[in-house]
Amino acid sequence: MNMGLARMALLGYRVAGICLYPLASPYLDYRTFKGKEDRQRRSERLGFPSAARPRGPLVWVHAASVGETNAVIPLIRELLRRDIHVLLTTGTVTSAALVKSRLGDEVIHQYVPLDLKFPIKRFIAYWRPDAAITAESEIWPTTLSELSRRNIPQIRVNARLSDRSYARWQGYGTIAELLFGKLSLVVARSDVDAERFRDLGAWPVLTSGNLKGDTDPPPYDEKVLEGYMAQVGERRTWAAICTFEGEEEAAAFVHRALKPRHQQLTIIVPRHPERGDAVEAMLKEKGLTVARRSRNDAITPETDIFLGDTIGEMGLYLRMTEVSFVGRSLSEKGGQNPLESAMLGCAVLTGPNVENFRETYQQIIRKGGARMIRDTEMLAKAVHYLMTNDIARRKMIDSGHEAVQDMRGALSTTVKALEPYINPLTVSARLRPASANG
Structure with a gap:
């Protein structure tokens, strides 16, 4: 032309x-x-x-x-x-x-x-x-x-x-x-x-x-975090954050696969909180008990899923765990920002479709702070490994911190x-x- x-x-x-x-x-x-x-x-x-x-x-x-x-x-x-x-x-x-x-x-x-x-x-x-x-x-x-x-x-x-x-x-x-x-x-x-x-x-x-490397960790309400962690008690936790349709189903699969061994709490944070009703309905159809942050539901020993369907509270959800799967990378393409997870002390897991954050993931993976998984079954194995292997989890967390510092x-x-x-x-x-x- x-x-x-x-x-x-x-x-x-x-x-x-x-x-x-x-x-x-x-x-x-x-x-x-x-x-x-x-x-x-x-x-x-x-x-x-x-x-x-x-x-x-x-x-x-x-x-x-x-x-x-x-x-x-x-x-x-x-x-x-x-x-x-x-x-x-x-x-x-x-x-x-x-x-x-x-x-x-x-x-x-x-x-x-x-x-x-x-x-x-x-x-x-x-x-x-x-x-x-x-x-x-x-x-x-x-x-x-x-x-x-x-x-x-x-x-x-x-x-x-x-x-x-x-x-x-x-x-x-x-x-x-x-x-x-x-x-x-x-x-x-x-x-x-x-x-x-x-x-x-x-x-x-x-x-x-990446300017995101210079951002402060997302804020949180200390009293709210203390209250939820008291309710969680000694249970192991992992989070699936910034999820899109299909990735909540993957998180539910992981939870059900690992529950007999861990009785863990799974935290799911949809990328679009307005999908909360639909996500809860799907989880209940699978026989899972859901507590929703938007309703201020308590986390009880029977709670399977803590649904983070609110805006501006990622700092709360990530501080409740040390294992974070970052969505829009399995069922969707493009990826989401992994830096908040790495900043807040999480071992990072992601699917393969992260082209929008390719360089960021390359740097964190190169340092050892993140791991790429191919599918839902591999995600379940990775979550199980990280929840049970304290040394490996801590090594990934420390490597993620180092990668973030290098990107500032x-x-x-x-x-x-x-x-x-x-x-x-x-x-x-x-x-x-x-x-x-x-």
Whole structure:
């Protein structure tokens, strides 16, 4: 495709967005009905603000969902430390809840507007960001174009491109060049990701490592943990976290296979807590007794499964065990972040489908902190081995800690790369009289 056709294709995308705008409200109504939108704040998705813009420099930070939000929290705190206001947008209800629990009123939170001309123009005109920092792999053409038209720097941090996304963009090379070329700076998660961004037209591109390695361990309520651990008593535990459909069934299989020997407690934490009812029904059909965190159920000696169907409590669930299977790796593809498990003292198990976290797993496995399993039967054997072999489990836990420490440093590299964009904002913020910031 030549450059002229590529420009026509992007124009067609924008025109299609304008034509489809009348359908945006019905679309959001449907998503609200499905529980995927916040009913009280759905207008934010159309670019209508629900908060006042503060005076002074403001950086728009976008994180698509929970994983990206956790990754950028240290960077956000660095911006706040420099007296820069932060507007944080996310795209899911669960990530919004995480922002509220982890950052509270430190940032202004809005749901990200749809990538349509009118919502995006409305959003940018109101918030007037001095820079836009995105921690996401998706490329939104209208957003990129509207920010570029206003000469607002667009920076991508912790940037990655999955195998599938990279292959897809390669098929539209000229369009990719037009879009990726609008990015002012890309700070990639790995050398592989950096090379992919360069190949698609981004420049300059730097490599920082994974920002998730610099995140703090997820918080927890100490009294709640003490209460649950007292209820667990001397029972052995293991956890299956960030699970998708099919992986809860695998965890149930493991539990039933090991129960005659261990009488263990299995902790299951679905990636999407709203699936709690369906997961509980499946477990009960298999004859398992379930205690749900969302109901504040007690863990009794008869409890088979502790279902962690709440938002923002991964720190609680991982501190209840030393063996963690990380989902979206057996029945689904892509994988989930294993760093929280390694940080909090768990021997990490994963399925083979971890392409979205390939480099992270490679480093932890190389150190000996994680083990890849092929199927459900192998998972059962690995859980049994780790629950009964204290020396092997402790060795994996220590190796996981070491791997996490080796991966730290991405935050300082990222902040250094951002200095040409954020240092002038810091100076402007600190020169402004305190009374003018209200």
